[in-house]
Amino acid sequence: MKEIDWSNLSFGYMKTDYNVRINFRDGAWGELEVSSSEYLNLHMAATCLHYGQEAFEGLKAFRGKDGRVRIFRLEENAARLQATCQGIMMAELPTARFKEAILKVVKLNERFIPPYETGASLYIRPLLIGTGAQVGVRPASEYMFVVFVTPVGPYFKGGFSTNPYVIIREYDRAAPHGTGTFKVGGNYAASLRANKKAHDLGYSCEFYLDAKEKKYIDECGAANFFGIKDNTYITPKSSSILPSITNKSLMQLAEDMGLKVERRPVPEEELATFEEAGACGTAAVISPIERIDDLENGKSYVISKDGKPGPICTKLYNKLRAIQYGDEPDTHGWVTIVE
Numbered sequence: 001m002k003e004i005d006w007s008n009l010s011f012g013y014m015k016t017d018y019n020v021r022i023n024f025r026d027g028a029w030g031e032l033e034v035s036s037s038e039y040l041n042l043h044m045a046a047t048c049l050h051y052g053q054e055a056f057e058g059l060k061a062f063r064g065k066d067g068r069v070r071i072f073r074l075e076e077n078a079a080r081l082q083a084t085c086q087g088i089m090m091a092e093l094p095t096a097r098f099k100e101a102i103l104k105v106v107k108l109n110e111r112f113i114p115p116y117e118t119g120a121s122l123y124i125r126p127l128l129i130g131t132g133a134q135v136g137v138r139p140a141s142e143y144m145f146v147v148f149v150t151p152v153g154p155y156f157k158g159g160f161s162t163n164p165y166v167i168i169r170e171y172d173r174a175a176p177h178g179t180g181t182f183k184v185g186g187n188y189a190a191s192l193r194a195n196k197k198a199h200d201l202g203y204s205c206e207f208y209l210d211a212k213e214k215k216y217i218d219e220c221g222a223a224n225f226f227g228i229k230d231n232t233y234i235t236p237k238s239s240s241i242l243p244s245i246t247n248k249s250l251m252q253l254a255e256d257m258g259l260k261v262e263r264r265p266v267p268e269e270e271l272a273t274f275e276e277a278g279a280c281g282t283a284a285v286i287s288p289i290e291r292i293d294d295l296e297n298g299k300s301y302v303i304s305k306d307g308k309p310g311p312i313c314t315k316l317y318n319k320l321r322a323i324q325y326g327d328e329p330d331t332h333g334w335v336t337i338v339e
């Protein structure tokens with residue numbers, strides 16, 4: 001095999017040796033199958049193709065200094081996938097089966113897990129799709145769960161740093177009681193135009209306001225938002241955002257550090273009052289925010305006055321990464337060690 005250039009990995013697809021699959025047929029999940037094919041053989045009337053019965057997850061495995069491999073919060077990802085399946089009426093995969101598949105695919109692709117020193121990791125992408133044929137709009141009776149992995153580089157190649165973000169008012173990602181809380185492909189299709197606009201304008205990512213009133217901060221393209229002020233970690237409560245597992249973890253760590261934690265609607269104007277803010281998710285853990293512009297309102301909320309990540313963001317980031325890589329004790333039981 002060609003040597004992998006660990007230091008130049010991006011967040012992209014790289015073929016690995018194996019993926020794993022479990023099929024749901026006749027009302028039950030079958031045996032786990034190992035495949036080396038990158039392709040799925042699908043019925044052309046499968047509901048995932050026509051009616052969006054498609055859910056995915058994203059989590060990571062990290063190789064520690066001790067050489068051991070740790071997967072971060074896999075039970076939480078299993079639970080979120082189950083919630084998504086309920087949301088779009090797909091068969092739910094039990095946590096034990098999710099865990100079996102993730103451990104198997106990580107072990108089978110062990111040689112793709114980046115060395116500790118690189119700051120890179122193994123991204124794990126579970127996918128659950130409706131494979132049964134339907135022509136009318138109805139849930140399928142057959143499903144497939146697939147998991148593949150791909151090594152990804154450290155998010156901050158030049159070191160932990162801040163980025164500018166922009167509020168896009170023109171497009172909504174999800175409606176208040178729509179599918180925003182679920183990790184379904186349709187939400188990402190709905191975000192593509194806003195994301196392109198943000199990138200074309202030179203921003204790191206787009207921000208969404210609540211779709212109903214356009215008053216409150218919802219989330220970024222693929223990350224939750226949090227702000228810090230007066231020793232308090234504040235993050236939006238909304239019926240249209242994805243419950244981020246990173247955000248949930250950061251709320252716990254913030255509490256452990258003696259910060260107050262508030263989950264509540266965050267009006268846009270409140271951005272002006274934050275001492276620090278970040279976008280949080282599996283990809284970056286925390287991407288500290290330099291400023292958020294609202295072009296249509298002619299406003300610019302500068303959060304980092306010196307352009308650098310703030311002390312609390314830095315502390316939270318370092319703490320979470322240390323747990324993921326096994327540099328610090330896993331006191332909350334967030335990590336599954338691959339034996």
Ligand SMILES: Cc1ncc(COP(=O)(O)O)c(C=O)c1O
Binds near residue numbers: 224244
């Ligand atoms: C829309 C959206 N919000 C938030 C997140 C962050 O969630 P997590 O921390 O579980 O990765 C993601 C992606 O991962 C996302 O796609």
